Amino acid sequence: MSMPVKRFFPWWGWLGVVLLITTWILAWMRFVWFARWQSYTFTPLWMAYILVANAFTIRRAGHCLLTRRPGYLIALFPFSAFFWWYFEYLNRFVQNWHYVGIPPVGPLGYFLLATPPFATVLPAVSSTTEWMATFPFLGRCRRGPRMPMLKHPRLLAWLTLLLAGIGLTGIGVWPHYLFPLPWLAPLAIIIALQVLFGEETVFSKIKAGDWRPVLLPAAAGLFCGFFWEMWNYFSFAHWEYTVPFVQRFQVFEMPILGYAGYLPFGLECAVASDELSKLFGSN
Numbered sequence: 001m002s003m004p005v006k007r008f009f010p011w012w013g014w015l016g017v018v019l020l021i022t023t024w025i026l027a028w029m030r031f032v033w034f035a036r037w038q039s040y041t042f043t044p045l046w047m048a049y050i051l052v053a054n055a056f057t058i059r060r061a062g063h064c065l066l067t068r069r070p071g072y073l074i075a076l077f078p079f080s081a082f083f084w085w086y087f088e089y090l091n092r093f094v095q096n097w098h099y100v101g102i103p104p105v106g107p108l109g110y111f112l113l114a115t116p117p118f119a120t121v122l123p124a125v126s127s128t129t130e131w132m133a134t135f136p137f138l139g140r141c142r143r144g145p146r147m148p149m150l151k152h153p154r155l156l157a158w159l160t161l162l163l164a165g166i167g168l169t170g171i172g173v174w175p176h177y178l179f180p181l182p183w184l185a186p187l188a189i190i191i192a193l194q195v196l197f198g199e200e201t202v203f204s205k206i207k208a209g210d211w212r213p214v215l216l217p218a219a220a221g222l223f224c225g226f227f228w229e230m231w232n233y234f235s236f237a238h239w240e241y242t243v244p245f246v247q248r249f250q251v252f253e254m255p256i257l258g259y260a261g262y263l264p265f266g267l268e269c270a271v272a273s274d275e276l277s278k279l280f281g282s283n
Contacts, residue, residue: 007062013055020048028234039103039113039237046120049227053127060134065127072280073123079276080122081115083269088118090168090182094175101237125269128220138216146209157195164188176244183261187268202267202274214267221266222259229254 026034027041057064065073091097105113132138150156164185171178194201202213232238233252241247246257 007059009059010055012066013052013059016048016051016055019044020052023048024231027231027236030236039101041235042117042231042237043120045231046117046124050120050123050127053124053131057127057131057134060131065123065130069280072277073126075276075280076123076126076273077119079272081119083272084118084121085115086186087182088114090171090186093171094179094182096179096182096243097239097241099237099239101235103237122269122273124224125217125220125266126273128223129217129266129270132216132220132223133212138212138219146207149207153195157192160188161192161196164192179244180261183264183268187264187271190268190271202271213270217266217270218263219266221262221264221269225254225259225262225265229259 023041023045026038027045030038051066054064054066058067102110102113164181167178167181168185168189171181191201191203202217205211205213229252238253240253241250241255241258243255243258246255249256251259
């Protein structure tokens, strides 16, 4: 595989760099004059990250989501808000994380406050996935080991759908033991439904040895997860964890074993983004 041709870093990428550095400083410092806006730095910080990730992609590949599919990238923002609110709903049962430093607002105010940062999740992971795909060594993932064909995929899909549904129902009863399911069950349900409807899944290509659809979004989820946790750590408005059994050896606020949850989460982001992508046609 030939090396990608390096191009100039676009002007809007430099704008993203300036915005990222500025917002990072404002998020972590406690300037008196900025106290009124201290809780609102997450959204501009991740908007800057998305710009920078797309700029790095265009420098390596000559194109990126922002220039190639701007309508799709814009649509990812409201779709991402809906996507993450679902995880917030599941967290109401398991209470894996909670927020501190949030201004005292009512339900509507909280919805308006939280929705913009939630809207950056899918654009960030999708942009990171595309950037990672430009590296030649990741291209070798297309020639990995082949996985054997399942003999009864529909039966397995029905069983997966049943178990995941029971598990999600049970998180309100046994949240202390079923706390990983908010990260695992939604992916299992979507994959099972895709199999039942005869659609291609994120795992379909590994039958031919192509592991990129699995490894790239999983790596992107973990990569973004690191920055989510790092930028969260010193921010005024931030989240903290209370995860059963693994609440130790923390890297920033997250227990180190908790980072494994970003791997399936990256796949869930890819699956959700791909579903929206179908409405916009192919690349």
